[in-house]
Amino acid sequence: MSWLKTIIAEVWGLFVDDGHFAIAILLWLALVGGLLPHLGIGPVWLGIILFVGLAAILIESTVRRSRS
């Protein structure tokens, strides 16, 4: 069943390459979906904040990787 383990590992690898990057995305989604609506932020602004945060995570992660 080593082929099954390999496939499971490969499928995991589809979603998670850099752990910090994946965790940052999930935390941001949790924050935007779970916390911000309770702070009275409107549903239109929620979308803009969601996108800006994800774009910032992408830029920060790639720049950090290029420094290392």
Next chain:
Amino acid sequence: MDWHHVWPVVAAAFLASLVEFVEALTVVLAVGTVRGWRGALAGTGIALATLCLIVLALGPALTQIPLTYVQLVVGALLLLFGMRWLRKAVLRAAGVIALHDEAATFAKETENLRGLALAGPGWDKVAVTAAFKITMLEGLEVIFIVIAVGAGPGLLLPACVGALAALLLVVALGLALHRPIAMLPENTLKFAVGVLLSGFGTFWVGEGVGVDWPGEDWSILGLIVGFLLAALAAVQLCKHQAARPLHPTGQDAS
């Protein structure tokens, strides 16, 4: 069907599936060339049949789950998947990591397969297993992509059409060329697919958490443009960072 509404879905499914099918073709070609076509095609066929069973089993189950939950979970997975691709494509475009080379992958696979003992009479287990594994893996990715980009009402069929068109194109090119499809600008494709999937993922997650998108579905195009600009900016910033001189201590000069 409104073409303006579905073309981003067809394009995303087509381009993403194209990349996956090209990667599968490279390994199946290597298996067929070194170990023989009987085992390579058998492994591919078994994997395709298994994938069909998975689709038949999971497809009806997915329709039972409320759309909001599907969009939230699929959107989050699509973001992890798409932004991972985009991150890697940005780093490759900036020269931080090496480009993927299908010809090199083919050469490595053929060398590995030649190193294994040849089969006697009967089925070549190495060939069947190798072809099965790669077809299953890339096929699962395609299924995920199709389900993910087609997570909106009436969008699954256009996503399937995009993936099927990619499959037919790769099979036709494989039959015509009999060698890996190395002429495709793979990183540019992955960059574009990463941008598209990130846009879709953000839209679905937003739908799931109650975002009121301006222009509704048209916001997907805005998100795609936004991710494209962010990724292009990231490439420039990475190039700038990579070109920075280091102090002898290993710290940045600035």
